[in-house]
Amino acid sequence: xxxxxxxxxxxxxxxxxxxxxxxxxxxxxxxxxxxxxxxxxxxxxxxxxxxxxxxxxxxxxxxxxxxxxxxxxxxxxxxxxxxxxxxxxxxxxxxxxxxxxxxxxxxxxxxxxxxxxxxxxxxxxxxxxxxxxxxxxxxxxxxxxxxxxxxxxxxxxxxxxxxxxxxxxxxxxxxxxxxxxxxxxxxxxxxxxxxxxxxxxxxxxxxxxxxxxxxxxxxxxxxx
Amino acid sequence: xxxxxxxxxxxxxxxxxxxxxxxxxxxxxxxxxxxxxxxxxxxxxxxxxxxxxxxxxxxxxxxxxxxxxxxxxxxxxxxxxxxxxxxxxxxxxxxxxxxxxxxxxxxxxxxxxxxxxxxxxxxxxxxxxxxxxxxxxxxxxxxxxxxxxxxxxxxxxxxxxxxxxxxxxxxxxxxxxxxxxxxxxxxxxxxxxxxxxxxxxxxxxxxxxxxxxxxxxxxxxxxx
Numbered sequence: 001x002x003x004x005x006x007x008x009x010x011x012x013x014x015x016x017x018x019x020x021x022x023x024x025x026x027x028x029x030x031x032x033x034x035x036x037x038x039x040x041x042x043x044x045x046x047x048x049x050x051x052x053x054x055x056x057x058x059x060x061x062x063x064x065x066x067x068x069x070x071x072x073x074x075x076x077x078x079x080x081x082x083x084x085x086x087x088x089x090x091x092x093x094x095x096x097x098x099x100x101x102x103x104x105x106x107x108x109x110x111x112x113x114x115x116x117x118x119x120x121x122x123x124x125x126x127x128x129x130x131x132x133x134x135x136x137x138x139x140x141x142x143x144x145x146x147x148x149x150x151x152x153x154x155x156x157x158x159x160x161x162x163x164x165x166x167x168x169x170x171x172x173x174x175x176x177x178x179x180x181x182x183x184x185x186x187x188x189x190x191x192x193x194x195x196x197x198x199x200x201x202x203x204x205x206x207x208x209x210x211x212x213x214x215x216x217x218x219x220x221x222x223x224x
Numbered sequence: 225x226x227x228x229x230x231x232x233x234x235x236x237x238x239x240x241x242x243x244x245x246x247x248x249x250x251x252x253x254x255x256x257x258x259x260x261x262x263x264x265x266x267x268x269x270x271x272x273x274x275x276x277x278x279x280x281x282x283x284x285x286x287x288x289x290x291x292x293x294x295x296x297x298x299x300x301x302x303x304x305x306x307x308x309x310x311x312x313x314x315x316x317x318x319x320x321x322x323x324x325x326x327x328x329x330x331x332x333x334x335x336x337x338x339x340x341x342x343x344x345x346x347x348x349x350x351x352x353x354x355x356x357x358x359x360x361x362x363x364x365x366x367x368x369x370x371x372x373x374x375x376x377x378x379x380x381x382x383x384x385x386x387x388x389x390x391x392x393x394x395x396x397x398x399x400x401x402x403x404x405x406x407x408x409x410x411x412x413x414x415x416x417x418x419x420x421x422x423x424x425x426x427x428x429x430x431x432x433x434x435x436x437x438x439x440x441x442x443x444x445x446x447x448x
Contacts (some may be wrong), residue, residue, distance in 0.1 A: 040356050041266045042378065043370025074376055095319060095350035123377070124348050125266050126319035145369035145392065146267025153347070154266065156317075168369065169297055171398050 006073060006088045007108045009101040017131055024106075028117075032221045035117050036213075037100075037135035039157065041150075042123035045145040045167045047075045050084045050118060056210045058084060060114060061115035061217060066105040068097050068122050075120065085110055096127035099134040111216035115217055125154040136220060139163040144175050148182035151189045152175040158189035163196070170199040190198030230297060230312045231332045233325040245323035248330075248358030252341075256445045259326075259341050260437075261359035263381065266347035267372075268367040269391045271299045273424040274342060275306045278375065280434045282308060285339040290329040292321050292346050303408060309334055320351035323358040339441055348382055349378040360444060363387040368399050372406035375413045382413035387420070389433060394423040 028035050030146050040046050047067075054063055064085040067076040076088035089105045091097065097105075102119055109117070119135060121128040140161040142150055145168060151158040158164070164186050166179070179197065194212065198205035251267035252259050264270050271291075278287055288309040291300040300312035305346040313329045315321065321329075326343055333341070343359060363383040366374055369392060375382040382388070388404070388410050403421065410417050427429065 035343060041347070041370075042374055043265060043367075069377060074373060121263070122350060124319070124350055126317075126346060126349065127350055130317070134265055143267075143369065145367065145395070146265075171369070171395065174395050176399055207266070216237060 005108070006076075006090055007103045007105055008090045008092060009097070010092075017100070018100045019186055020103075021134040024099050024103050025085075025136065028106075028134065029138070033112075033114050033117055034137075034217045034220045035106075035119060035133070035135045037119045037121055037128075037133045037138045038141065039121045039125070039128045039138065039161070040108070040123060041125055041143070041146055044123070044141045044146065045200050046120055046123070046141050047078050049141055049165065049167055050079060050120065052200045052203065052206050053210055053213065054079075054084050054118070055082060055130035056206070057116065057214060062113055063116045063118070064109050064114045065118045065120060066102075066109070066199040067120045068105075085114075095124050096120050096131050097121055097133055098131040102133040115221065116213075125150065127156045128157060129136060129154070129157040129160050133220060135217070137162045139165060141165045141167050142182070142186075144171055145166040146175045147176075148178050151182075151185035155189055158186055158193070161190065161193060163194045166195065166197045169197050169201055169204060170202050225390055229332070230300075230314055230385065231329055232314045232316060233321070233328045234316075238335070241322045241324070244327075245356035246369050247360040248323050248327050249360065252330075252358065252360070253444075255336055256446045257336075257338050257341055258361075258441045259330075259343060259359045260322040261343045261352075261357045261362045262365065263345045263349070263352045263362065263385070263388070264347060265349055265367070265370055268347070268365045269424050270344055270347070270365050271302050273389065273391055274303060274344065276424045276430050277434055277437065278303075278308050278342070279306060280430070281340065281438060284438060286337055287340045287342070288333050288338045289342045289344060290326075290333070291344045292329075298373060309338075314345060319346050319348050320355050321345055321357055322355040326357040326359075339445065340437075349374065349381045352380040353378070353414055361386045361440070363389060365389045365391050366406070366410075368392040368395055368401045371400075372402050372409060375406075375409035379413055382417070384412055385414065387418045390419065390421045391424055393421050393428060394426050423438065
């Protein structure tokens with residue numbers, strides 16, 4: 001396979017990140033590109049979920065993935081191997097992405113015609129939640145082994161997420177993870193959150209998530 | 225039980241964190257207090273590990289735990305319920321602790337005669353690694369569900385850790401986690417890292433970790 005392209009993104013020169021995020025969102029709307037910001041703890045299965053979900057969306061939509069990482073390219077390589085355009089964003093030690101850094105990544109993608117761009121944010125439940133990246137929606141992947149109390153301990157992360165995917169449900173029998181308690185904790189932070197239960201490993205629940213995202217993209221591209 | 229004491233720690237006024245950390249380390253050495261900085265991803269089992277390990281050390285040593293969190297007190301409550309002195313440090317949204325913040329916590333503990341103070345850092349593999357807290361040793365808890373590739377993706381974290389505890393080994397059969405690969409990845413980042421395999425849930429491997437820490441504390445208190 002080709003060498004993974006690595007972009008060293010720099011901190012924003014803009015003083016006002018929210019303003020920059022709004023401008024980026026407007027630009028993406030004009031292009032018809034749905035930007036989904038995916039956040040989670042390290043090891044929640046972000047990349048495996050993306051490979052599984054995007055594998056089922058790539059026949060219908062033009063997709064690119066931007067993998068943010070401190071300094072490796074493990075994930076971008078995995079995505080690229082699954083046949084999806086992928087670049088690696090290096091944050092130079094910074095634990096989040098702002099709108100400017102996100103835009104630097106988008107400007108370095110192969111073309112301007114993507115229906116869906118996924119930003120796989122740095123694996124971290126704190127800093128990424130504090131910055132609007134210009135995304136249309138924010139998604140969190142909460143894996144069963146992490147525990148059902150994460151929304152209690154990382155409130156802002158769950159407040160800003162429109163979509164929470166509870167992953168690794170295949171190992172539910174081996175962990176003290178109460179699905180109903182997890183749902184209640186998520187909804188306490190954001191009463192409008194959409195919640196999906198999946199196993200990226202076995203594929204359980206993935207079709208429902210795929211359908212939801214497909215409808216989201218179509219609605220976004222067709223609405224005024 | 226008593227109400228959990230919550231300390232709102234402020235960012236350092238010192239320009240040079242490394243200098244401050246060295247001063248704090250010297251002060252702790254004079255008191256005979258071993259400060260262990262525990263870092264990990266959210267949900268790796270830090271608190272469960274501490275309850276299990278400290279439960280076996282508390283008859284022999286005077287112990288306190290400082291729980292750093294964005295803004296909950298779930299973990300401090302769990303530790304306090306197990307009969308160990310515990311305070312909660314709120315970082316006001318910041319994703320790390322520096323030496324000054326750590327010292328503010330220590331100054332708020334009940335007494336100055338602890339043999340062991342545990343700093344349970346914010347659950348995050350990025351920012352906490354960047355700041356010397358003044359600790360004697362740094363420990364990382366890497367849980368099996370997170371994957372054996374974490375040292376590849378969070379290099380600095382594993383470079384600064386003297387001690388890596390691989391937790392949740394009871395679920396090894398259900399995950400693609402290669403213990404030998406994990407060990408090799410850890411040692412690639414720090415060839416002197418001590419590695420322990422445990423299940424905080426079943427107690428497997430915990431006695432070896434407890435003995436290691438007990439010896440560390442005794443050596444620290446008796447050496448010149």
